[in-house]
Amino acid sequence: MTPPIVVCTVGSRSLPVMQASVKTYNPDVQLMIFEGFMGNFGDDYNAAMTQAFRDYDEIIIANDDIVLKPDSYELLLADVKKLKGLVGDKLGFVAAKSDDVRGCQHIRMTEPGKVYASEAVSPLFAWISKKAFQEAQFPPTNWFSDDVICHDLNNLGYKHYVSASYVHHVGSTSIGHDIMQLVLDAEPWIKANRPEYHKAWFK
Secondary structure, eight states: OOEEEEEESSSOTHHHHHHHHHHOOOSSSSSEEEEOSSSHHHHHHHHHHHHHHTTTTTEEEEEEEEEEOOOOHHHHHHHHHHHHHHHGGGEEEEEEBBSSSGGGBBTSSSOTTOOOEEEEEOOEEEEEEHHHHHHHOOOOTTHHHHHHHHHHHHHHHOOEEEEEEEEEEEOOOOSSOOHHHHHHHHHHHHHHOOOHHHHHHOO
């Protein structure tokens, strides 16, 4: 079964552009759009993914502020197929490169066409299995939510990869641009629930 693209949005002005890119390049792929109402990225996406995994064993989660290229979807799934043969059912996130994203996925800091492992990825456009999601979910935060789930899965033996796939990222239209406040908002949960991560990330 072809994996759907799952998006959780809170009224992004970029969503119609994202929808248009999917409709244009992958019209046969189901695009599942959920309205976020939980107050943070982690809880919103956990709710959306739980719904999607009722009918699918693997999905692609996507930001509401990305734009696909003609081959974004196909390249991602081609890499997933290869990586399944490499790591089996311990495959974690397989995430696309972009132009506004953490360094390990940034097109200006990486080699085009190359696929490689990474301890953590930003799931702007990322494949994930139902099995992995059942073992670890996003924390109830905006910032650091991807870091927490990635490291939780690492601790369970999963491996994450950066794909040769690429998507354009408008950037933070849903959670805002006040990075310092986003960090401060996330810190109490991480300190209370993942003290080992807090020690490493908050100097």
